[in-house]
Amino acid sequence: MEQDQNVPKPGWLRIALVGRNPKRTLFRALMLAVVCLVTFKFILLPIRVEGISMLPTYKDRSFNLVNRLAYRLHHPARGDVVSIRTAGISLMYLKRVVALPGETVEFRGGQLVVDGTPVIEPWLKFPSNWTLPPRRLGPDEFYVVGDNRTMPPMNHTQGVASLDRIVGKVLL
Amino acid sequence: MKKVLLLLVAALLLFAGYQWLNPTPEKFIRHRLIDLAKAASFQSSEAPLAKLANAQMISSFCSQNVEISVDLPGRQTGTVAGRDEVMQGLLASRRAVSSLSVDFYDITVQLSTDRESATANLTVRARTSGDRDDYIQELRFTFQKIEGDWFIVRVQTIKTLTLLLPLP
Structure with missing residues (x-):
């Protein structure tokens, strides 16, 4: 319990940038990138x-x-x-x-x-x-x-x- | 471990260097086409000497008996044959328009089985000063290996949308 209190809380900027759990955030970002790549390359092609x-x-x-x-x-x-x-x-x-x-x-x-x-x-x-x-x-x-x-x-x-x-x- | 890593990096660098010095024919042709597009583009401020040098560079990419066939019904139809005619055409086009921007898209290169000739399909997008719309056209370049170097021997226009002949 005492150890938990000694661990510094992440700042708001860090939370905003990488979330409370950076590993999970990285995984989500990767998944989002894959979904976007597949969607916009093979399903919905953006055009101008x-x-x-x-x-x-x-x-x-x-x-x-x-x-x-x-x-x-x-x-x-x-x-x-x-x-x-x-x-x-x-x-x-x-x-x-x-x-x-x-x-x-x-x-x-x-x-x-x-x-x-x-x-x-x-x-x-x-x-x-x-x-x-x-x-x-x-x-x-x-x-x-x-x-x-x-x-x-x-x-x-x-x-x-x-x-x-x-x-x-x-x-x- | 450090030595192994260093050896690996050195091997990779050697491989990349070898690839750069000895490009595959496909890579060489691709680079040649990119250089061609750059040399074909010009600004109104281009110096006369630069105009001549770029036109000469393009004609040097072509074989002596190069043939450029344009078949665009309603727009332009004709054939330019020989390096000299190509050179004259290039200089004339540089006099006719004040600036031209040429870009090649979707270049695909296919080598023949004997690896002595190749065809490259691409889409050209050209923009001249004063024109409201870009000009888009599919082209097929035929390259031939002559004395160890790749030269353009034929350029043809490809019709994306074909116009049918009227019914009799």
Whole structure:
């Protein structure tokens, strides 16, 4: 009992920094680091949106997360915003899926037409006058395009993305 | 115990030194590409001599019969062949824009089975003064070992998103 009284109590700064039990704090910190590493590398990929091609849905320099597990059980659906890898995942394209494998896609005076039927795009807020001839998608091919189609189609990165290039679905 | 530790440290240092002096082809090519990106970048304040030196450095990375094929429908399509044409193109680009920043991302190097050639895939991000958006493009470099050194023999653009041909 006397010995306990002689042991100096840790100061508030030390408690704030390493807790009452430094070993336990270290273990918790390590566990947190592992969980963060696994989560943000393999499950939810943090991204910074750059550029104007997804306006007004995603603003330039906004932050978002990509769910890498989204397409483990099913394929992307029309309207999904997906990230598409380039040579790796350091730089990716952020685009919306507008046509699915096997479908024929075209633009007529700004209107998206899939398999000959006009598709309503509620995410489209800016006017567009794109006219692009019909193209048929192969298996595992998705037609992706941005929400901002105010520029000429040749100045807008769009086209066919194969399934293996789609990294995941944008979360927010 | 102390002697063993010292020996271990010495062995590690020797190994690291050997690795540094004799890099693997993959490492060498990776470093060459990083040097290429640095030399391709320039500021508006770059001196004419530095411009020339950097352009010469880039062309020295290429083989005499290097071929650069650009296939970007709607933007740019064409081929530059030979070291001299590359040099002229580099100097012309330095006159056309006042500054350029080039970065390579996700470099993967794959050696051929005979270890005499290699391909490197990467994404380039280029930014010129005055442009609002960065320019992003996938590239494939083909390297060949010529007289013991690795030279770029071919550069191709890779389409991340392919445009389909219209239906007949």
